[in-house]
Amino acid sequence: MTDLKRAGTRWTCWGILSLALLGCSSSPERPKPAALPQVSGPLTIQKAWSAQIGPVTTPLFASVHSAGVAVASTQGQVALIDAATGQDIWRLKLDSPIQAGVGGDGQRFAVITRHNEVVAIESGKVLWRYRLAAMSYTAPLVAGGRVFVLTADRAVTALDGATGQKLWVQQRTGDPLVLQQAGLLMPFGDTLLAGWGGRLAALNPNTGAVRWETLVGSSRGTNEVERLVDLVSGASRLGNVVCVRAFQSSVACVDALRGGTVWTRPAQGHEGLEGDDTLLFGVESDSKVQAWQRQNGDLAWSQDALRFRGLSAPLVFGNAVVMGDDNGWLHFFSRQDGQTLQRLSTDGSAITGRPVRAGQNLVVVTRTGGVFGFRPE
Template sequence: MKIILLLSLFLSTLGCSTLNSGLDKWSSLNSNQREYQVKAAWVRRTTEKDNLGFRKINRMTPVLAGDLVIQGNGLDGLVAYDRKNGQERWRLPIANGAEPSATLIRDRLFVGASDGNFYSIEASTGKVQWTFETKSENLAAPLLDEGIVYFLAGNSVFYALDAVTGRQLWLHSRQDTSVFSIRGGSQAALHNGHLYVGFSDGSLVALNAKTGSTLWETQLNRNKRFRDIDATPVVDGNQIYVAGYDDKLYCISTDKGETLWRVDGGGYSAVTIIGDKMLYPTTQGEVWALNKSNGEKIWSYKLKEGIATQIKTYKGAAVFGESQGSLRFLDLNSGKQLGSFEPGRGILSAPQVDEKAGRIYFISGEANLYAVDAGWIKTPYF
């Protein structure tokens, strides 16, 4: 039986931090007397009780649903808060919590959980519409398209379910003979009726979205240690960008699965494409800006510890969490730091950005949900 290893970032002990440790703002001044200010609007503990046992993994990206922000934790379930003031609106207990990110369509939330079930939930009330038993932990975010929800279970079985009823339409199962695996799973990418999914055996597979039949598959990561393709494939035109954990970043053709180019340096999270470049959080503890046509490096940013989450854009900045550090804001053009925010115990979830409100949401390693405001402010000249 495969032994699931937690990433070193998940097991790191960073010392004690209080809930209020991140409430002090961080700021930086530039020559134009402007200050990039990052400060907490509110913070809430998402667990119903204090976790006095083994540290759990909290990496679900917050979901914005109307006036709610919905957050899952790795201990006891899902909870919804008012986006403006953090007032709790509903709570759904789930044994062992919900670790992966969720997908929202109108008032329906789809998420896999660690209790061996996949859930369809009414987002406004937290009422469960249906459950589907996978008999395995569910560690990957689902994808929804044309009334079908697709997701990869922790036992390397990829499912297609009817989104209304939860009825299974088809599945694709793979046998992974590797002894060790990184904890996580790839969200599928969809393009022109084809699904592209990474598996823990190091393969990238193209499937027919309607039937589940295999169109092509290619073995990317052949390392003997961690072969996982946990990063979500990103499709841009006729190219797919996907990374192996301790391997490389690959550019693959969508039609035949041929490798067009590769860059040494593994990744756990998906790339973020911005115009003619992309941002890549590597497992070497760096963030790279690359030319998306050939993978040439434009700039890099070195983290002090850990690795970066998937990167989001926010008003001309790149924002991401550090697994053993802070929420960071970088200038998109130069990679220079603009500001940061320290929540304690690191950040494993990609942040959720609300540019209109000027707010970013994320869950910390301690399962605290933060709402922070960030942006440039004018400062008095002395």
């Protein structure tokens, strides 16, 4: 069983189930990481700048906008950083630790505090706050003048972006266990896609009405923890097809117009997916990197040189697919065949979330709060 602590993955228990009963906070020791592979590719990338946001121990992700890269720390710092220079455009210190974020549309940004409050920010100032009925581990989605929130009780809430007024709530009942990890919440044209347990749902963003639901991952196993299944943050879209991962269950591609499954494959991973026009990339929980044919789900290549190194979700960056690891390394693989192209260091602490692309730069955030910008030569 893999150690999921690096990705902020623990089990949160709801209803009558208790942490003591299920032993939700325990996990076996992870096997020894593989030795670092030799770099054999021609890719040349250099560090362009670095900044500091503060320690990141909750599910926080950098988000990219035309204005810059929005980042946050667990202790309450939120900043919009110029991706070209690493300088602050604005920075704000909230009066509460942050549990999930950052979501934004370039004008307004939103995070969720440990007090279950959605905090909306504009130009570095708090715009409004809204108290949720349950905890959320998923960055708010800011789109179409609204803020959408997915909470751990599998409810989707829509708030007015300017005032914070609640517009609607849509909820599905599910298993009493949920992941303390970012779930799936994303736009698709005039539709809102959300993960409800092992199902992908399409909602009308104006009313919350369900347009369709489709099963992606099924529960299995002999106890509540083994049967846990949720769709995780990080989907890859090409045209009308969206490819997603169900926690430790499967990867699947779905026609997001109709809700029909294009293909599905078993997969034992807990990080989101990334892709290009022909391939879909993902990381298994033992840090094996896999590439599937986007059209039919057939395995294109597999790379196990970094097993047990705690790899992040992947990012397509030029001709490479890049992932961070538990020791602050960035690993670049060839998209075509998985060959190791380059390896770069940050500050020695785990890279949190998926690396992001901002213009020509690559930006990552580490567990100790380092924010690093890299630029190809």
